[in-house]
Amino acid sequence: MAFTYRHQPVKSLYLVVGGLWLVLRIPYWIIRNLLPSWRPRRNWSLLRSFAVVFMDEAVALLLETSLPGPDSPDKLAKTPGFVSIEPVPDKLIVGDIRRFAEMNGVKTERLSGFWYGPKGADSSLGQAAQPGEKIFYLLHGGGFVMGSASPSFGPTALTAEGLLQHCTNVSKLFAVEYRLASGPPHPIVNPFPACFLDVLAGYHYLVNQLGFSPENIIVTGDSCGGVLAYQLGRYCTSPGDSQASAPFPLPGGLLLLSPSADSALRPVPGSSMITNKRSDYTNSWFKARYSVLSLLGNALSESELDRPWLSPGSTMFSDEDKGIKGVFTRFPRTMIIAGEAEMGRDSMRLLRDRMEKEMGKEKVVYAEINDAPHDFLGGTLWEPERTIALKEIGRWIAKL
Incomplete structure (x- = not known):
C-alpha cells in the first residue's frame, strides 16, 4: 500500500533518509548513463537520462509519504x-x-x-x-x-x-x-x-x-x-x-x-510497459495505482x-x-x-x-x-x- 510513512515523526525521518539515498545514488546514475549506448535512448543527453530516473525515484519517495496538496x-x-x-x-x-x-x-x-x-x-x-x-x-x-x-x-x-x-x-x-x-x-x-x-x-x-x-x-x-x-x-x-x-x-x-x-497498464511481456520502463518517469506511479483507487x-x-x-x-x-x-x-x-x-x-x-x-x-x-x-x-x-x-x-x- 502507498503512503506507509505518512504520519509524523516517521514521515520526516523517512524523507530525510530517502532524500539522502537519492543524493548518494546520483554518481551511480550518471555513470550508468555516461555513454550514449548505455542510455534509455541513444539520442538522449546525459541530463535527460539522469532526470528520468531521478524523477521516477523522487515520485516513489513521495508515494511512501505524501503528495503535494492543492493550493488554498x-x-x-x-x-x-x-x-x-x-x-x-x-x-x-x-x-x-x-x-x-x-x-x-x-x-x-x-x-x-x-x-x-x-x-x-x-x-x-x-x-x-x-x-x-x-x-x-x-x-x-x-x-x-x-x-x-x-x-x-x-x-x-x-x-x-x-x-x-x-x-x-x-x-x-x-x-x-x-x-x-x-x-x-x-x-x-x-x-x-x-x-x-x-x-x-x-x-x-x-x-x-x-x-x-x-x-x-x-x-x-x-x-x-x-x-x-x-x-x-x-x-x-x-x-x-x-x-x-x-x-x-x-x-x-x-x-x-x-x-x-x-x-x-499491466506489465505484459513485450509491451511498452516493459520495453519503455527505463525511458519514462512513470514506473513508480503506475505500480502504485493510487489514481484509479x-x-x-x-x-x-x-x-x-x-x-x-x-x-x-x-x-x-x-x-x-x-x-x-x-x-x-x-x-x-x-x-x-x-x-x-x-x-x-x-x-x-x-x-x-x-x-x-x-x-x-x-x-x-x-x-x-x-x-x-x-x-x-x-x-x-x-x-x-x-x-x-x-x-x-x-x-x-x-x-x-
Whole structure:
C-alpha cells in the first residue's frame, strides 16, 4: 500500500533518509548513463537520462509519504487569470454520471478556472466570444490527485504557452480547476465523478455563459486530463442522454496529449510497459495505482468504472465489449499526441485503432513523437520533441 510513512515523526525521518539515498545514488546514475549506448535512448543527453530516473525515484519517495496538496482557495484567487464559475446545473447531470454521483454522494460545487491569453479592452477576463472565435479548453494532468489549472503549476503553464504560441488561429485558453481526488489510506475525498462534474461546469460556462460555439472549442487534456477530455466527448454523444444534447453539444475537436488511456497498464511481456520502463518517469506511479483507487470512493468498483469511462485503450477487453463498442461513432475530430518512449504508448495506439475503426481514419490524427516520454509538452527538458509536437498540433488546428 502507498503512503506507509505518512504520519509524523516517521514521515520526516523517512524523507530525510530517502532524500539522502537519492543524493548518494546520483554518481551511480550518471555513470550508468555516461555513454550514449548505455542510455534509455541513444539520442538522449546525459541530463535527460539522469532526470528520468531521478524523477521516477523522487515520485516513489513521495508515494511512501505524501503528495503535494492543492493550493488554498485564497491563494488561487490571487493568481493571475483566476475566475470563479458556477456549478453545472443539476438537471444536466444524467445517465451513468448521475448514477455514479448518487452512489458516491458527490455534489456539484462552485469552482474556478484560469484564463491564458490576451485580456479584454478593459483588462477583464472571461470576455464573451467573438463570432468564429476558437478557444482551447484545457484539462490538466496529475493523475486525478495532483496538479492545477493555475499558471503557478509549471506543466499547465508551459502546455498553455506552447499551444497558444504555435496555434496562431487560437488566441485564448481556459483551464478548469477541477476537484482532486484522495483515497485510502488517506480520507476519501472527491471520488468520481467530482472531477468530471467540474469539467462539465467549465464547458457549460464557455458555451452557455460566454457564448462560444461548441464547434469552436478544442477540448484539450494531458495525461489524466486526456481521459477527462475523452469522457466529455463520450458524455456529449452517449445514447440515452438526450437531455444533455442541448447544453452539452459536441465540441469541435479533441486534443489528447499523452492520454492515460488504460487505468490498469499491466506489465505484459513485450509491451511498452516493459520495453519503455527505463525511458519514462512513470514506473513508480503506475505500480502504485493510487489514481484509479482514489476515484472509486466508497461505492464504485473498478470494473464498473473502467470500461465505459476510464480505459478506452485497455487490452483487458475487446473492441466488441459493450462498454466500448460504438462509443466513438459520433466523436468529433481527434488528435492524439503520444511519446514513443512512454510506458503507456501501447494503450494510446490501441485507442487510436478503436477510434479509427468507428470514426474513420480521416477524423483521427495520431502523432507519435520519437524518443519522447510521458506528457512531454509540459517541460522544457523534452526538446526538441516538444516543439515538434506543437508544430504538428498547429497544423492540425489550422485545418479544423
